[in-house]
Every structure is written in structure tokens, then in C-alpha cells.
Amino acid sequence: MTLISRRAALAGATGLLVAGCDKITTSPTVRKVLTLGEKATLSSQKLVTGPNTLAPEFTRADLSPRFRVNGNRMPASAEYAAHMTSGFVDWKLVIGGLVARPVAMSLAQLKSAPQRTQITRHDCVEGWSAIGEWTGVPLALLLRHVGVSANAKYVVFHCADDFSGTPFYESIDIVEAFHPQTILAHTMNRQPLSVGHGAPIRLRAERQLGYKQAKYVLKIEAVASLDGIYGGKGGYWEDHSGYQWNAGI
Amino acid sequence: MAVIEATEAPHDTEQVNPRTLVYRTRLPVRLWHWINALSIFVMLMSGATIFNAHPRLYWGAYGANFDEPWLVIGRRGQEGFLNLAGLEIPTTGFLGFTENSIRAFPPLVTIPNYYSLAEGRQWHFFFAWVLVISATLYLLYSLFSKHLSRDLALQAHERKLSHLWQDLKNHARLRFPTGDAARAYNPLQKIAYLGVIFVLIPLVVLTGLTMSPMLNAAFPWLLDIFGGRQSARSIHFLCAAGFGAFILVHLLMVVLAGPLNELRSMVTGWYRLPAVRVKDRS
Incomplete structure (x- = not known):
């Protein structure tokens, strides 16, 4: 066998192997089987982690010197640009869905509610982490205020940003929504939230990865099921990139 | 034995x-050997995909792009490199830059063999269960x-x-x-x-x-x-x-x-x- 044909054979064999791997990774059955791992992870995490167990909190000495931005850096809409110019004085946070008393709250109203400040670690799904100090209103307070229904299983966050015209949204389950560290933050490192970090308000759900931390939150919706909301998988990244809905791992 | x-x-x-x-x-040892071999290979290859999402490593609680990494696999133009605590090793053709990839680990060693963090995680977390369950059963068997x-x-x-x-x-x-x-x-x-x-x-x-x-x-x-x-x-x-x-x-x-x-x-x-x-x- 000459060197050329041997090389060709090797390339051919590699090609076959790669094609075979492709066949496995793109097979719907294989993908379905793999989701069993996700289910097992979610159930066992719920089993070992109490509903109110806190994520670790840090001190100001632990703060990241520079906290990088995740997701979009600025919503593209004209409405958002107008809000930026006016310092978000007219920004309204709508809370609706399965609630007894839907409301629309201004930033000033949110700031006059009881606050929680926490220094926590933000973990991106990509692998990096940054520590920041967040101040905001506990979501549990707001949900009680609007009288969330007992049928609500998830809370959906509709945001002002989009990816190529597709609106960004995310969701957490009702347990995470009522978690004491789940807040709607308007202040980061003692400064008003910057545009890059989600001005005027972003979600902090501290037991979840970064893609759950919805920025530029416009509307909070309590729902019984995620079906029928955009792609039905509970979030922009879940719908479009196949990220797991459970962002606790 | x-x-x-x-x-x-x-x-x-x-x-x-x-x-x-x-x-x-x-038999139990042989069985575990092959299940474990499979899960370790899948874990290494899907782990390479996950690493590719942020090919930098740090010490401590936090670490992101503005912080000091102790290991980086990256590229400058068409040159791949591995930086180990300041020591730069050229890796063009193997890591950072190859004929068909600009990622840290080339597609030949990743699952899936294209870049998808979501799918890499799906494989990693499924086989993590296979690894842990089979290793636990093997350990119990080995003891008894x-x-x-x-x-x-x-x-x-x-x-x-x-x-x-x-x-x-x-x-x-x-x-x-x-x-x-x-x-x-x-x-x-x-x-x-x-x-x-x-x-x-x-x-x-x-x-x-x-x-x-x-x-x-x-x-x-x-x-x-x-x-x-x-x-x-x-x-x-x-x-x-x-x-x-x-x-x-x-x-x-x-x-x-x-x-x-x-x-x-x-x-x-x-x-x-x-x-x-x-x-x-x-």
C-alpha cells in the first residue's frame, strides 16, 4: 500500500467515523434518551436542595474587579432608547397572568418596596463566574402583593431585548420564584443598574445559571404551563439553542 | 480475581x-470496565465541547474575561496557542487553530463534532449519571x-x-x-x-x-x-x-x-x- 492510498484510507476511515458520530448525535431517539439525564438531575437537585436553601453569599472584598456583561448589551428598540434618555422614569413593570390583582409598577414604586441586598456569584453556562452586589425587591413580595394563583407553576419574564427580532424571555418555577434570594434588581454594586447589565431591572435567581437572569424585564407572567409561550421550552435559549430549562447545573 | x-x-x-x-x-469487573471506558470517553469529549465555550481557567471563586487565568487555549489569527501561567506554547494544528476549527479543542475530539454547548452539556450530564451509578455499583461489588x-x-x-x-x-x-x-x-x-x-x-x-x-x-x-x-x-x-x-x-x-x-x-x-x-x- 502506498503512502497516498494509506493516507486516503485513513481519511476515509476518519470520515466514516465522523459521519457515524454525526448520525448518533443528531438522532432524535438519542436526543430523547439524553433528556432522561436532565430529568434525573432536576429531580435529584430538588430532592437534596430545600426550597429556601440559600446560594452562598460573599463580602465586598470578594467582588469581581470588573463584572462582564452576559447576553445582549443593549435592547435595540426605539422605545427602549426613549426610556434610556428619560432615565426610565416612565418604565412600567407589568405583573399579570394567573394573579388576582394585576399591576403595572414604576421603578420608583419598586424602589419604595422592602429591599434585599446580596453579594452573589453569577455563573455563566459557558463556565465563567463573576461576583456582584445586587439590590432589589424580592419577587416573593410582589407575587404575594398581586395574589398569585395556586395554579401558577412557573413565572415567565418578558424582556425588552431581542435576538434578531425574536424577543428574549425566560422562566423559573414557582419554588425559585418564591426563593428569598430571587429579586428584581435595580442596583448593582451600589450603582443604578447599567444598560449592559439590564437597566432598569433584571432578575437575580441565585441558584440558576446566567441565562436565567433576565435583563430589561418588562412583564412578569404567572402561568400554569410553559406550553404555547413562544417555542414552549421556557426561554429564548431553550427554544433556539437547545439549552436545558433547568439551569441549576 | x-x-x-x-x-x-x-x-x-x-x-x-x-x-x-x-x-x-x-464479569462485574469486565462489565464496569467497558461501561466506565465508554462514559469516560464521552465525558472527556463532551467536556472538551463545554471547555470550548470559555477556554480559560482560573483559581478562586470568580473568574471571567477580565480576570487573570492560569491556563488559556486560544488563537491569534491562524496560530493556536496554549498559555500556561504566562508560558506560551504554540499549538497550531492541534489546539486553538486547526484546518477545520478555530475552537480550543478541534471537532475530532469533541461531542458533538461541531460546536454546540447545549448538546455538549446534554451528553455530559447524561453520562455523568452513567459514570456515577456504575462506579458506585462497582465499588460496592469490589468491597463485598x-x-x-x-x-x-x-x-x-x-x-x-x-x-x-x-x-x-x-x-x-x-x-x-x-x-x-x-x-x-x-x-x-x-x-x-x-x-x-x-x-x-x-x-x-x-x-x-x-x-x-x-x-x-x-x-x-x-x-x-x-x-x-x-x-x-x-x-x-x-x-x-x-x-x-x-x-x-x-x-x-x-x-x-x-x-x-x-x-x-x-x-x-x-x-x-x-x-x-x-x-x-x-
């Missing part, structure tokens, strides 16, 4: 029948069947430094045990296996769990043990490198010790004792 003779070979080392087959590896104490634990005479030194010299000369001595694992082999079972696997699992924000709430002490989430991520990666090194040496040893015989013993359990070297028959 039950040693059962297939032939009527005498126990006298001097006259070991070179065709003596011994039943060296029992005495596989651990009989086959893997170093015997008193093997723990002597002089003995280990002799074994090291034998390995360096590629002189492997023959005849009766080949019925059992040699000391360095035992240390390598024990290292995987009791150091690498537990460490890789625990550092993996430490990266989960939900489990950080449940078991915050894991963060204290490993010195923060980014340290845990670094140790997780070092463990992966350890598995890579183990696999390399392991496969090399299989090839050197007789690949067909070794492969048969791990498939059927039956191992043919290597013939005693003539010059050793004093």
Missing part, C-alpha cells in the same frame, strides 16, 4: 505451560466480593519501597511479569487503578457537583473544600487531563503486554499467562 486453571498446568513456575489460561477478570482487598490492594511486601523501585525498573525496561507472577496485577498497575478509582473519579465527580449553582446552595462546604467554583472548574479540568494521561499509559501497556491477550481477558475474563523468559529460568 478467581484464579481457575483451564489446563492441568503444574504450579511450578519453572514449568508453567505457556498455554495456561487463567480466569483473571470476573473482596476484589478490592484481594486484587487491588497492595500486599504488605508490595508496599516496600525496594519492591516498588524494582517494579518501576521492570516497567522502564518493559519487562512485564510472566508465568505465575502474571496472575495478579503488579504494584504500579494496582496504584494506577486505585488512583483512578479512589482519587480521579471521586475528585472529578465532586468538583463537577461544585460547579452546580443549585448544589452550591445544598452543599456549600464543597466550595470550601475546593477553594471556590473556578478552582473546582480548574481541578475538574486537571482530573480530565489525568484521565487522558491514564488512558494513554493504559493503552500503551495493553499494546506492550500483548493486545489480543489483554483484550480477550477484558472481554471473556480468560487470560493466557505469558511464558517465562528462558533466561529467567535460573
